[in-house]
Amino acid sequence: MNSVESEILRSLPKAIRVLAEKAASGSVEHLKSLSSKAREYQVHGVAILPVLYIHLDPVHIPKQITPESSRDLILAKWSFISIVNFCSVRFTMNGSEPGDPLFASVTSNWTRLYPWIPFFYRNFLADLASARSRSNSPVSLSEAAKITVGFMATLCEGSPKARSLLIATTAIRTTIMQLWITVADMENDDVDADRPSEPPARALSHLRVSMGLVIAFCLTSSAAGPTLPEFLAAAGGTSVVVATTLRHLRLLSKEVRELKEPSTPAESFQKFGSCLTFSSSFSQTVQIMLTLSQEYDAAREEFISRGSVYTVATALAQLRPQILSELPGDRDNPRTGITPRRETLYIGYRYIQHTMLESDDGKASICEAFRTRLLETILQTGHTEYERIPRQKREADVDVGLLIRLPHLLMHKRVLHIAARSLSRIQSRNIEVHARRDRVLWKYWDAFKEAINRYLRAEERLESIERPIYEFTCGGDQAGQKCISREETDVELYRCSGCLTVKYCSKHCQRSDWMKRHRIQCRIIRLAIGPLGSRDIRRNLLMIASIEAEERIPEGMPLQRFLDDARRSNPDYRGDVIAELDMSVYPMIHSVQPIYRYRNIFIKDPTYADLFRQIRSASSNIYKVVKLQQGNTVHYLLSPSTVLDVVFGWPQFEGVD
Numbered sequence: 001m002n003s004v005e006s007e008i009l010r011s012l013p014k015a016i017r018v019l020a021e022k023a024a025s026g027s028v029e030h031l032k033s034l035s036s037k038a039r040e041y042q043v044h045g046v047a048i049l050p051v052l053y054i055h056l057d058p059v060h061i062p063k064q065i066t067p068e069s070s071r072d073l074i075l076a077k078w079s080f081i082s083i084v085n086f087c088s089v090r091f092t093m094n095g096s097e098p099g100d101p102l103f104a105s106v107t108s109n110w111t112r113l114y115p116w117i118p119f120f121y122r123n124f125l126a127d128l129a130s131a132r133s134r135s136n137s138p139v140s141l142s143e144a145a146k147i148t149v150g151f152m153a154t155l156c157e158g159s160p161k162a163r164s165l166l167i168a169t170t171a172i173r174t175t176i177m178q179l180w181i182t183v184a185d186m187e188n189d190d191v192d193a194d195r196p197s198e199p200p201a202r203a204l205s206h207l208r209v210s211m212g213l214v215i216a217f218c219l220t221s222s223a224a225g226p227t228l229p230e231f232l233a234a235a236g237g238t239s240v241v242v243a244t245t246l247r248h249l250r251l252l253s254k255e256v257r258e259l260k261e262p263s264t265p266a267e268s269f270q271k272f273g274s275c276l277t278f279s280s281s282f283s284q285t286v287q288i289m290l291t292l293s294q295e296y297d298a299a300r301e302e303f304i305s306r307g308s309v310y311t312v313a314t315a316l317a318q319l320r321p322q323i324l325s326e327l328p329g330d331r332d333n334p335r336t337g338i339t340p341r342r343e344t345l346y347i348g349y350r351y352i353q354h355t356m357l358e359s360d361d362g363k364a365s366i367c368e369a370f371r372t373r374l375l376e377t378i379l380q381t382g383h384t385e386y387e388r389i390p391r392q393k394r395e396a397d398v399d400v401g402l403l404i405r406l407p408h409l410l411m412h413k414r415v416l417h418i419a420a421r422s423l424s425r426i427q428s429r430n431i432e433v434h435a436r437r438d439r440v441l442w443k444y445w446d447a448f449k450e451a452i453n454r455y456l457r458a459e460e461r462l463e464s465i466e467r468p469i470y471e472f473t474c475g476g477d478q479a480g481q482k483c484i485s486r487e488e489t490d491v492e493l494y495r496c497s498g499c500l501t502v503k504y505c506s507k508h509c510q511r512s513d514w515m516k517r518h519r520i521q522c523r524i525i526r527l528a529i530g531p532l533g534s535r536d537i538r539r540n541l542l543m544i545a546s547i548e549a550e551e552r553i554p555e556g557m558p559l560q561r562f563l564d565d566a567r568r569s570n571p572d573y574r575g576d577v578i579a580e581l582d583m584s585v586y587p588m589i590h591s592v593q594p595i596y597r598y599r600n601i602f603i604k605d606p607t608y609a610d611l612f613r614q615i616r617s618a619s620s621n622i623y624k625v626v627k628l629q630q631g632n633t634v635h636y637l638l639s640p641s642t643v644l645d646v647v648f649g650w651p652q653f654e655g656v657d
Contacts, residue, residue, distance in 0.1 A: 031075065053112060083113075091157050152214045166218070181244050188204050212280075213280075242292070242306060279341065287347060301359065304365060338387070357632050382438030394438075412539075625638055
């Protein structure tokens with residue numbers, strides 16, 4: 001201790017000063033007493049901390065554990081426990097305040113303290129089997145875990161500067177990541193309860209939440225950006241981090257599933273406390289998944305391949321009834337009660353939405369979520385009447401956003417059928433009643449239901465008519481007859497690389513058809529599948545055409561008024577317009593746009609560029625396009641129903657103009 005710290009210590013009340021001086025001299029009992037009185041002596045914490053630093057000088061770290069080093073380790077252990085207790089009490093009382101003198105004292109002594117973290121981990125935690133069997137150890141497995149995890153978690157919560165130091169200290173990155181992996185492997189009996197009435201399982205849950213907090217800061221905070229690859233490497237690579245993250249989340253789901261129904265008010269309070277712990281752990285873990293998925297495509301796909309969507313959706317379904325149950329005071333002040341608890345579920349919805357929009361196969365992700373009762377969970381997450389959330393704010397919430405984005409996926413047969421089964425299950429169990437109290441949620445749920453039924457009707461109509469010939473027949477001719485039908489032979493058919501739609505059994509048939517008609521047809525078909533030639537669009541072209549053919553421009557649409565306004569506001573306007581059907585939303589939207597707004601879209605593909613020039617050279621035309629969305633990519637197709645009719649003579653639907 002320096003002279004200033006000694007002077008401050010002498011100014012303390014006599015009883016505290018005597019206790020601190022004896023602790024400084026190496027009395028284990030007096031160190032324990034200081035630790036137990038952290039709340040009582042909180043106001044004097046800054047004066048007491050230098051006493052604890054005495055026993056944490058790195059010179060006391062032994063190269064190996066011997067009977068002679070045991071006393072130094074015990075003093076270091078209780079000094080660390082005391083620091084954690086003083087900091088925890090200060091954070092509980094004051095929260096995170098920049099420049100807090102207690103946390104400032106700890107961060108100024110960071111170089112003295114952090115070398116102990118890898119020491120405690122390496123000697124008392126790294127080998128769980130040995131740690132469990134070790135007797136008469138100066139530091140138990142439980143104590144080592146609470147010291148290392150508790151110290152880092154408390155600093156992360158209470159001090160922005162301490163968080164930055166933790167992230168920037170390269171010497172402990174491997175320890176942090178390995179400790180996170182170890183905590184996932186710990187069992188209930190490995191961690192001692194802080195109070196006799198506390199079950200061991202809850203003590204382990206608290207430890208995992210604290211460790212998750214540290215990892216979340218290390219991997220997801222803005223300060224962690226440049227060091228993220230180094231943390232991943234310290235853990236053993238992205239695959240290890242992905243596996244460990246999912247393991248923590250599955251352990252959480254298991255704990256929520258095993259919660260017992262309370263029989264007394266005290267048990268109810270204890271259960272709710274556990275649920276808040278679980279919800280905090282869920283938020284941290286899913287945020288790690290979301291951050292890694294946004295930063296690394298490979299990490300996102302590995303999460304998905306390892307079942308992340310199922311795991312997140314399952315945890316959402318299990319957590320929802322626990323954290324959204326109404327508590328006393330929720331009605332009086334929902335903004336500090338049930339509303340922030342619902343945010344826990346929203347982060348899970350954000351992850352599922354991310355996989356739907358960004359993954360290589362968003363359809364598979366949303367199908368997995370549907371199978372895991374995602375729609376049921378969303379309907380039961382709705383806001384209550386007493387929360388009084390403004391409509392615009394509610395429409396920006398992620399659960400509503402998911403319902404808004406889901407209809408465009410219904411053109412895929414697999415998504416449509418699984419969504420239809422979910423709808424049937426929801427209606428049979430009367431789950432919709434929960435959503436009716438939330439007008440915004442109900443509005444978009446009702447639209448989604450209508451979309452499901454609309455696409456089911458379109459599919460039924462498609463099954464009643466003959467499929468277009470390009471789906472099953474070679475496009476070439478031999479003596480005026482179609483060459484081969486795939487229904488009658490095993491000959492493999494090859495797709496035209498231009499239109500990606502018509503198929504041929506041989507180069508001969510392809511050349512023959514190209515000279516006769518496909519030279520013209522190819523460019524027309526290309527317009528109907530979009531510049532990128534999406535496989536999903538080709539597979540669902542008949543469904544898209546069916547819906548488009550059924551969608552009539554609404555009567556009374558102010559076309560002439562639009563033309564007049566466009567002519568006045570745009571000198572370059574010549575009367576050439578596009579009638580757009582937006583199938584990326586539901587209800588679908590009809591609009592009329594000037595053709596020049598599509599210039600940048602059309603010009604990307606030579607075929608579209610030619611069309612653009614033809615339209616611009618005409619005196620007055622109205623062309624129809626269909627707007628689709630796949631993930632975050634928007635596609636514009638020249639009227640698929642018209643193209644299929646012109647090229648293949650695919651019949652218009654009965655009753656459709």
